[in-house]
Amino acid sequence: MFVTAFIIAIEGGDGVGKNTISNALAASLRSKSKSVAVIDFPRYGDTLAGGALKQFLNGETKRPVTAQVAAVLYALDRFEYRDDILKAINENDFVIFDRYVASNVAYQAAKVPKADRSTMMEWVADLELETFSLPRPNLNVLLRLDVAAARSLVSRKPKRDYTSLEHDVHEADDTLQTRLRENYEHIADQAMISRWTVIDVSRFGSLRNPSEICAEVERSVEELGAFAIS
Numbered sequence: 500m501f502v503t504a505f506i507i508a509i510e511g512g513d514g515v516g517k518n519t520i521s522n523a524l525a526a527s528l529r530s531k532s533k534s535v536a537v538i539d540f541p542r543y544g545d546t547l548a549g550g551a552l553k554q555f556l557n558g559e560t561k562r563p564v565t566a567q568v569a570a571v572l573y574a575l576d577r578f579e580y581r582d583d584i585l586k587a588i589n590e591n592d593f594v595i596f597d598r599y600v601a602s603n604v605a606y607q608a609a610k611v612p613k614a615d616r617s618t619m620m621e622w623v624a625d626l627e628l629e630t631f632s633l634p635r636p637n638l639n640v641l642l643r644l645d646v647a648a649a650r651s652l653v654s655r656k657p658k659r660d661y662t663s664l665e666h667d668v669h670e671a672d673d674t675l676q677t678r679l680r681e682n683y684e685h686i687a688d689q690a691m692i693s694r695w696t697v698i699d700v701s702r703f704g705s706l707r708n709p710s711e712i713c714a715e716v717e718r719s720v721e722e723l724g725a726f727a728i729s
């Protein structure tokens with residue numbers, strides 16, 4: 500048992516398999532006698548901001564939601580949940596976030612002109628990590644999958660509790676999906692927020708088995724020298 504958890508944030512575009520990998524990774528770590536908490540964001544049913552985000556993603560807001568307003572809502576969602584985050588970190592060997600701070604950085608910066616993207620990225624990261632003092636992950640994992648393949652995975656998902664749309668406002672926007680992928684690559688390349696590992700979800704045109712992807716994540720954790728997993 501560690502004094503505080505090793506924090507892993509699973510990141511990527513809509514439908515790339517974050518939920519699948521978060522849960523498979525948790526199961527794999529638990530099978531190695533590690534205690535693991537999985538926390539997904541947004542907290543649609545839990546927080547005030549989560550309720551507003553549900554409205555936003557369903558296209559139900561009266562006024563257009565700017566990138567900065569969206570950034571504040573996503574960050575506030577985590578800030579409202581901060582005590583639960585800290586508790587999970589204190590009580591487990593691992594905390595896995597299914598989306599975290601980098602989602603906000605990548606998505607909101609994808610909504611502004613290219614010349615303003617860096618400023619937006621820094622503004623969002625500062626809001627989350629400094630103003631709201633949210634803990635930094637030890638490792639961010641970028642799941643890389645192209646827009647078309649990810650979109651077809653979204654269509655495979657069972658009915659979701661936050662939307663009755665087949666594709667929510669973000670998922671329906673191809674330009675956003677392309678830009679946020681560029682942003683994630685940039686953020687990972689610059690080691691923004693903390694360390695990154697980038698993993699291809701498909702190989703030779705087929706989806707890789709989740710257990711293979713999890714093994715790659717575990718190798719990255721071990722490489723960080725934090726501890727031996729098995």
Ligand SMILES: Nc1ncnc2c1ncn2[C@@H]1O[C@H](COP(=O)(O)OP(=O)(O)OP(=O)(O)O)[C@@H](O)[C@H]1O
Binds near residue numbers: 514653656700706
């Ligand atoms: N590696 C994989 N192999 C086969 N099926 C997969 C794989 N990854 C995800 N899927 C399937 O694709 C669908 C979407 O996966 P998942 O819900 O994990 O994506 P997500 O990135 O969490 O989505 P969202 O961004 O909407 O939260 C699910 O039906 C899941 O079973």
Ligand SMILES: Cc1cn([C@H]2C[C@H](O)[C@@H](COP(=O)(O)O)O2)c(=O)[nH]c1=O
Binds near residue numbers: 513540
């Ligand atoms: C946490 C978070 C999420 N988003 C975006 C990413 C998705 O398009 C939606 C909802 O996420 P889900 O995984 O499909 O439930 O919100 C974001 O822009 N910023 C964030 O911090």
